[in-house]
Amino acid sequence: MSGGADPSGAYDDEGYADRAYDDEGYADRAYDDRAYGDGPGHRDGTGDGDREAGPGSAPEDPARPETPPAGAAGGTDARRARIPLPRAPVEDGGPPPPAAPLVLAHPVLKSLLGAWALAACSAEESAAVDRHLGECGACAEEARRLRTAVGLLRPPETLDPDPSLRTRVLDDCLARRPPRIPVPEWTMPYDAETARLDALLQDIGDADWHAPVRLRWFADGGTAGRRTTVAGTLAHLLAVDGLVAVALGLADPLGEVPAGEPGPAGRTEAYWRSSHLPPTRAVRAPWRAQTHALVRTTAFTGGGDAGRDAGGGRMPVSYGDFALPLRDAMVDRAFECWMHAEDIAEAVAYPYHPPAARHLHRMVDLTARLLPAALAERRRAGKAASDAPRHLVAAGTPGRSLRLEIEGSGGGQWLIPLDSPAAVGSPEHEVAYIALDDVEFCRLAAGRVPPEEAAAGRSGDRQAIRDVLFATASLSRM
Incomplete structure (x- = not known):
């Protein structure tokens, strides 16, 4: 240190001040010229008093504390700043003392x-x-x-992606690079719903595959059902999707087709009986392989979207006691996949959302178009009113109609002919009106909601309204 030895002995060889604690708990601190320079009111190390600042000196800082000048009363002690410190010094790196808790009235x-x-x-x-x-x-x-x-x-948000996310991503990709062999629009709902169900199945554990599931459908005496498991439900989808596979010339998952062209229930029971053990998670692989094969094969059918019966979409798919065009059968399989995915999700406590809006609209549209035939079938069975004038049976004849308004992103309006499937809906002959939510309407058609309990807005002919609600529920099956 310049200026010789410090008389107080408080400085070390590098010019730093040693701190010591006296009896009152104060630290003696000394300042040298390395810390502050030669400014007014500061020591220069020689013991001289105040000096004028020379060239290159640091300007006076009014916020800097001054040290007592040399020779002041108290001698060496007067040159030391007395800084109060806590009596129990905190070790380096230790936590600060806790703040006093806030006290409020x-x-x-x-x-x-x-x-x-x-x-x-x-x-x-x-x-x-x-x-x-x-x-x-x-x-x-x-x-x-x-x-x-x-x-x-502020409801909690699910970590699962929006069900329309996959559709939006695919649309964006296909807009940038159109496929050489596009998948028909009427196959898109099936492709999306099978992918969503497969994602659910990927997340469940081994024990969840044996969780109980009750397959439900509407019966005139109430709700009918069949008890199975998650794996059994997937086996049911595999067996019934086989109807479309057979129509497309693909392998039947049942192997040898039972006699009499059984419908969905008969095929499911036959598949369950053919297994030596109850279905397990092993059923996922053949089910997923079949869904990929169906989507891929429909792309080669030439099914365009210029009209309802364009291309391979006209190919009939037999359900045993009735048949659907291929384009409608694929939407029907997407609808059932969604409903049974909800059954599985409920069994394993997994959140599940309705389909994307445009896919949901196709399902609603198919259900509305099937209602006239369902009404006629119930009328032949004596389960619906039969007061249609005979001249209205002719094809294309306007007749009594019910306006069905489906609300929601997948909804729309349909005029349902009440007197004959061959008749056409006519706003001039509208006798009743029903309004339903799109998801509620689909669950009614799947047998999940009893027709008496359907949350429907209604007006007009009560018998016609009842017939349509019950006909919608009668579309459900195992």
């Missing part, structure tokens, strides 16, 4: 409950409210009600 704490429920309080306020809730039962009950209300205003 009861009315203030009560007024903070709303902000606390919204997580809008400061850390100190939240800690004060938390302590108070452990002592005040009335405020604790109020806080519980507020937290419940906040949960209703």
